Amino acid sequence: xxxxxxxxxxxxxxxxxxxxxxxxxxxxxxxxxxxxxxxxxxxxxxxxxxxxxxxxxxxxxxxxxxxxxxxxxxxxxxxxxxxxxxxxxxxxxxxxxxxxxxxxxxxxxxxxxxxxxxxxxxxxxxxxxxxxxxxxxxxxxxxxxxxxxxxxxxxxxxxxxxxxxxxxxxxxxxxxxxxxxxxxxxxxxxxxxxxxxxxxxxxxxxxxxxxxxxxxxxxxxxxxxxxxxxxxxxxxxxxxxxxxxxxxxxxxxxxxxxxxxxxxxxxxxxxxxxxxxxxxxxxxxxxxxxxxxxxxxxxxxxxxxxxxxxxxxxxxxxxxxxxxxxxxxxxxxxxxxxxxxxxxxxxxxxxxxxxxxxxxxxxxxxxxxxxxxxxxxxxxxxxxxxxxxxxxxxxxxxxxxxxxxxxxxxxxxxxxxxxxxxxxxxxxxxxxxxxxxxxxxxxxxxxxxxxxxxxxxxxxxxxxxxxxxxxxxxxxxxxxxxxxxxxxxxxxxxxxxxxxxxxxxxxxxxxxxxxxxxxxxxxxxxxxxxxxxxxxxxxxxxxxxxxxxxxxxxxxxxxxxxxxxxxxxxxxxxxxxxxxxxxxxxxxxxxxxxxxxxxxxxxxxxxxxxxxxxxxxxxxxxxxxxxxxxxxxxxxxxxxxxxxxxxxxxxxxxxxxxxxxxxxxxxxxxxxxxxxxxxxxxxxxxxxxxxxxxxxxxxxxxxxxxxxxxxxxxxxxxxxxxxxxxxxxxxxxxxxxxxxxxxxxxxxxxxxx
Numbered sequence: 001x002x003x004x005x006x007x008x009x010x011x012x013x014x015x016x017x018x019x020x021x022x023x024x025x026x027x028x029x030x031x032x033x034x035x036x037x038x039x040x041x042x043x044x045x046x047x048x049x050x051x052x053x054x055x056x057x058x059x060x061x062x063x064x065x066x067x068x069x070x071x072x073x074x075x076x077x078x079x080x081x082x083x084x085x086x087x088x089x090x091x092x093x094x095x096x097x098x099x100x101x102x103x104x105x106x107x108x109x110x111x112x113x114x115x116x117x118x119x120x121x122x123x124x125x126x127x128x129x130x131x132x133x134x135x136x137x138x139x140x141x142x143x144x145x146x147x148x149x150x151x152x153x154x155x156x157x158x159x160x161x162x163x164x165x166x167x168x169x170x171x172x173x174x175x176x177x178x179x180x181x182x183x184x185x186x187x188x189x190x191x192x193x194x195x196x197x198x199x200x201x202x203x204x205x206x207x208x209x210x211x212x213x214x215x216x217x218x219x220x221x222x223x224x225x226x227x228x229x230x231x232x233x234x235x236x237x238x239x240x241x242x243x244x245x246x247x248x249x250x251x252x253x254x255x256x257x258x259x260x261x262x263x264x265x266x267x268x269x270x271x272x273x274x275x276x277x278x279x280x281x282x283x284x285x286x287x288x289x290x291x292x293x294x295x296x297x298x299x300x301x302x303x304x305x306x307x308x309x310x311x312x313x314x315x316x317x318x319x320x321x322x323x324x325x326x327x328x329x330x331x332x333x334x335x336x337x338x339x340x341x342x343x344x345x346x347x348x349x350x351x352x353x354x355x356x357x358x359x360x361x362x363x364x365x366x367x368x369x370x371x372x373x374x375x376x377x378x379x380x381x382x383x384x385x386x387x388x389x390x391x392x393x394x395x396x397x398x399x400x401x402x403x404x405x406x407x408x409x410x411x412x413x414x415x416x417x418x419x420x421x422x423x424x425x426x427x428x429x430x431x432x433x434x435x436x437x438x439x440x441x442x443x444x445x446x447x448x449x450x451x452x453x454x455x456x457x458x459x460x461x462x463x464x465x466x467x468x469x470x471x472x473x474x475x476x477x478x479x480x481x482x483x484x485x486x487x488x489x490x491x492x493x494x495x496x497x498x499x500x501x502x503x504x505x506x507x508x509x510x511x512x513x514x515x516x517x518x519x520x521x522x523x524x525x526x527x528x529x530x531x532x533x534x535x536x537x538x539x540x541x542x543x544x545x546x547x548x549x550x551x552x553x554x555x556x557x558x559x560x561x562x563x564x565x566x567x568x569x570x571x572x573x574x575x576x577x578x579x580x581x582x583x584x585x586x587x588x589x590x591x592x593x594x595x596x597x598x599x600x601x602x603x604x605x606x607x608x609x610x611x612x613x614x615x616x617x618x619x620x621x622x623x624x625x626x627x628x629x630x631x632x633x634x635x636x637x638x639x640x641x642x643x644x645x646x647x648x649x650x651x652x653x654x655x656x657x658x659x660x661x662x663x664x665x666x667x668x669x670x671x672x673x674x675x676x677x678x679x680x681x682x683x684x685x686x687x688x689x690x691x692x693x694x695x696x697x698x699x700x701x702x703x704x705x706x707x708x709x710x711x712x713x714x715x716x717x718x719x720x721x722x723x724x725x726x727x728x729x730x731x732x733x734x735x736x737x738x739x740x741x742x743x744x745x746x747x748x749x750x751x752x753x
Contacts, residue, residue, distance in 0.1 A: 045075065047309035048274070048341075050348055066352055076316050079308035080258065083292050083299070085213025087259060088119075088221065096229050097121055100141035106170070108133035109185045112141050115201075118225045119211075125222050126201035127194040128166050130185035133390060135235055148234030153385040154190040155242045156227060156256070156263070157181035158249030160270075165200020166193040169249075176398035177369040180244055180377075187378060188390035190236050194226045196248060198290045207289035215290035216255060223256040231262070238262065240385040244377070246270055246369045247332070250325075258316045265384040266317055267377050269325035269369040270333055272310045275303045277337025314345040319354030321384040325373055329366045357384075363665065364680070371396055372665035400658050406746040414746040416653060418736055424475070427468055431480040437540070437753050441495035445469050447483065449490045449502065455535045463487030465502055465511065467518050484511050484520040489532060492753075494542035494550055496583045501550065503539045505532040506559065525564050526586055529571060531557035536612070541599040541691070541753055549580040551591065553599045553609065563588060578609075592623045592637045598691035598753060602706060602723075606730070608692050609638065613677065614646030615689035615710050616721055616732040641732045642721065647678065647685045648734070652715040653743045656683040660714075688714030691753040694723070708732055709741065711751030718742035718751050 043060040045052070052060040053072035063069050081087055094117055102113040110131040115124040131139045132152065139147050157169045157180060164173030170193070171179030181193045197205040197215050212218040223243075231238035242265035245253035250271015257263040275283050281303045287296040299305045314322060322345075326338040342360050349358040359380065363373050371394050382389050406414055408428035417423050427446075437449040446468040453462035465484040468477040484502070492503035499512025499522070508527040511520045530539045537556030545551045554561075558575030563586050572579065578593025593599070595609025595617055602608070607619040623637045640646050664682040666672035678685045691711040695704060708721045717740040721732040735741075742751075 045072075047306075048311045048344055050311065050315050050344055063348075063351070069348060069351060072312075073316050076308060076312040077258065079312070080255075081217075082307040083214075083294050084217040084220070084255075085294070087217065088211075090221070090224060090228075091119070092228065094120070096145075096232065098145060098229075099124075100144065101126075103141035105136070106130075106182065107186070108136060109182065110136035110139065111170075111185075112139075112144060114141070114144075116225065116229050118222055125194055125225060126166070127192055127226060128170070128181070130181060130189075130191035130193070132185050132188045132190060134188060135190070139235065145233070151235055151237035152188065152190055153240035153242070153387040154192065154230045154233075154236045155181075155184050155244060155381070156223060156230070156253075157184065157191050157193040158223070158243065158245030158252045158256070159193065159196065159199070160245070160247035160249050161199070163199060163203065165195040165202065167200065169193045171395070171398055175368070176401075177371065177374070178246055179395070179398065180246070180369065180374055183374065183392070183394060184244070184378065184381070186390065187382075187392045188387065189381075190230065190233070192226050192230050194222055196252070196290075197222070213294060214292045215288075216252075216292050219252055220255055220259055223252065224260055227256075227260055227262060240264065240387065242266065242381050242385055244269075244381075247367065254310070254313050254317070257320070257322075258313055261320075263320065265321045265323075265381050267323045267325070267381070269373075269377075270327060270330050270367050272314075272324070273326070273333040273335070273337035274310050274341050275306055276309075277334040277340070278332075311341045311344045314341060314358075315348040318345070318349045319352040319357060321357040321359070321380065323359045323361065323377055323380055325361045325363065325369060325377065327363050327365045327368060329364070332367050335362055365661070370665055371399055371662060372669040372671050375671050376669055396662055399662055403657070403747060405748055411746065411749075414744045414749070416739070416743050418739065418741045421741070423742065426475065427477040427480075431468060431477060432466055436491055437493045437542070439493050439495045439500065439542070441500075446477065447493055447495055447500050449493045451490055453489060458488065458532070458535070461486045461488045463490035463504055465490070465493065465500065465520070481518040483513070483518060484523065489535065489538060491538045491540045492542045492552060494544070496550065501526070501542060501583070503530070503542065503552065505530040505538045508539070527561050527563055527581070527588065529559045529561040530554065530574070531559040533557050537596060540597050543599060543601065545580060545601060546605040547580075548582075549589075550583050551578060551580045551599065551601075551607075553578050553593060553595055553597065556596050561588060590624075592619050592621070594638050596690075598689065598693075598710075600692050600694045600708075602694045603696055608641075608694060608708065608730075610689045610692040610710060611646075612688050612690070612714075613686060614640050614642075615648065615686045615712065615719070616640070616642040616646075616692065616708055618730050620729055639729060641723075641730050643731055643733045647687070649685050650712060650715045650717055650719060651736075651739050651743065652683060652717055654716040654745050654747050654749075657747055683715065686712055686715070686719075688712050691751065707735070711753075713750035713752060716744045716747055716749045716751075 053063055055061045097117040098114055100114045104111045112129040115126050118125045159166055159168040162168045167173050168178045169181030181191050185191045195202040197218050207215055230236050241262050243253045243257055243263045244267040246269040250268040253266055253268050257266040283295055283301055287293050326335045328335050346358055349355045363370055412425055415423050432448055434450045434452045435448045436451040439447050448466045450464040453460055467481050467483045469479040470477050471479050487504040490504040494501050502509050506528050510524045510526050512522050514521050534557050541553045543551050554574035560571045560573050562571045563569050565586055572588050576594045578591040580591050581588045596611035598610035600608050609617050617638055618641045619638055621637050642648055660682045667674040667676045668680040690713050693709045695707045706723055708723055710719045720735050720741045722735050724731045
């Protein structure tokens with residue numbers, strides 16, 4: 001059993017697809033019906049075949065025009081009503097009888113909570129009306145129905161499943177990413193968010209006591225009435241209306257818009273797939289009182305017998321803008337079914353010369369409506385509804401939860417190590433906090449740099465050097481002393497000359513204890529000028545070289561470095577270079593290098609470095625040899641040697657951090673600047689390689705000597721590679737198939753240097 005000795009480190013996409021229309025000769029999913037039948041026979045329509053309609057004589061006739069399609073569309077509406085119950089005649093003469101319950105400001109937006117009459121004065125629909133900033137000082141609960149003036153676009157925001165009902169779309173309940181109602185109001189829309197029967201203020205709704213055959217049809221009637229109310233407001237432009245919803249709200253947005261052609265833009269997030277693709281064709285989930293019980297009682301849960309399907313409903317939205325947000329990992333509505341249905345609906349959009357208005361987005365996530373997708377959707381709504389949005393910055397806090405730290409006593413249980421190895425904890429809080437570099441002295445004491453001020457606290461000087469001792473020789477540190485403090489962003493340390501050299505850009509100090517109390521009483525500034533413009537590119541990785549000099553990495557920011565002890569010496573330019581110095585004379589020298597974080601030697605003096613996204617690199621030659629000729633040309637001295645690539649796959653076992661997911665999606669969508677790595681994947685490859693060590697000891701078997709050990713803070717792993725000479729360069733090949741040398745489930749495990 002081989003052992004690691006370590007410190008417990010406790011701190012420190014969507015793809016948018018415009019689906020392609022089926023050609024006339026393509027056979028849509030679900031089969032195709034014959035074009036004609038015997039005279040007088042009533043042909044059965046295939047829901048997945050939108051190339052035909054049923055003529056008055058019962059025969060199937062090809063759809064060749066918009067007029068033909070309108071006949072099929074009417075048959076779709078009839079099919080919906082066979083499953084949902086009939087759509088009753090709307091009583092447009094019934095007064096809305098608006099009753100305002102609450103008038104509240106949410107920042108610049110005003111929210112009016114009210115009820116309106118639907119079927120009768122006693123049949124009340126609770127809803128939140130969001131009034132945007134431009135109208136918030138004018139429109140109040142007292143004058144709501146009397147205000148007129150410049151008209152604005154309006155949105156019907158339908159909530160997902162949840163007891164809080166309409167408040168979910170304000171971000172006040174439910175899971176993150178559902179606050180689209182409030183966000184659209186913040187963008188300048190008038191927004192109405194009603195409760196669905198059995199949720200919110202309709203939580204005790206009695207389905208058995210109403211006149212409807214399904215909760216779905218009652219909701220459709222409510223949403224039609226809510227739209228009527230929106231149109232009646234003097235500040236709403238009834239020609240610029242849209243509907244948006246997630247999950248429950250997603251399919252109800254479709255249902256509503258099929259019946260209500262006033263809706264010019266429809267957005268369904270995680271709201272649908274063909275019935276045959278819903279849990280493998282098990283449509284039981286659609287049959288409760290709040291949905292469509294007739295699917296069970298009249299049609300026996302048989303998908304092939306159901307009177308409508310989503311192939312038809314999505315097509316029935318044409319030629320209006322329809323955006324389907326269908327995540328790749330949605331466990332409710334299978335994206336593969338959506339991907340089958342969209343081209344079928346696309347044939348009708350093409351017929352109506354509106355193919356570009358059918359939009360499919362497939363983010364790489366579960367049953368969610370992520371921020372970057374919402375922002376893209378809002379832009380489509382703005383364009384479709386000719387809306388000039390108010391300045392708006394989304395609140396990502398709901399999608400960025402705080403992640404609890406792992407207690408030191410539980411830390412080891414989060415690790416998995418390669419067979420034959422064992423991991424031991426030698427120090428943890430409160431003995432040490434935020435360690436980023438360490439060095440043993442000649443007496444076996446461990447000096448540790450604590451970078452407590454990573455990453456934003458650049459002026460507080462919170463960095464500490466701590467010395468740890470094992471006083472009873474049991475292999476576990478039990479004594480901790482604060483050796484030095486008041487450092488800003490300390491990142492490197494090495495024991496030498498009875499003290500320690502400590503890097504805290506822009507400075508390098510020599511610090512020592514002269515009276516044996518393990519507290520520094522002498523601190524000398526030996527070098528200064530290392531840049532600190534990027535906290536992820538600071539001076540790091542002090543190591544002894546084969547020539548008894550101390551080597552370090554100037555990282556990505558470099559600097560012009562001087563020696564205050566010897567002011568007569570010229571400054572040394574370190575940009576794109578590493579450096580070394582003599583610990584006795586402080587003579588400083590530039591070295592070939594340029595890695596970001598991490599550096600190590602093998603037994604023969606070959607030097608290896610690493611960078612966040614290029615984890616294994618070799619310094620092939622010293623570039624000062626080229627200085628002899630001003631016209632010399634040569635290959636770069638620093639090369640990538642990983643056979644599987646600089647951003648090689650890794651096998652993390654920790655959950656991917658929410659911030660990493662959000663950042664990747666924002667970058668991939670173009671909503672935020674930054675490099676899109678890994679093909680738009682947030683994790684699963686080297687993103688934060690921050691240290692490379694060539695194993696040169698004798699505690700492990702001899703065949704492991706010379707192995708490269710590489711930490712990746714972004715994936716919470718320690719990786720290893722076998723180094724093999726290939727001429728004058730080396731090849732670095734993965735040793736562990738399908739796993740890592742060390743991996744932790746805790747994201748606070750961040751191995752460096």
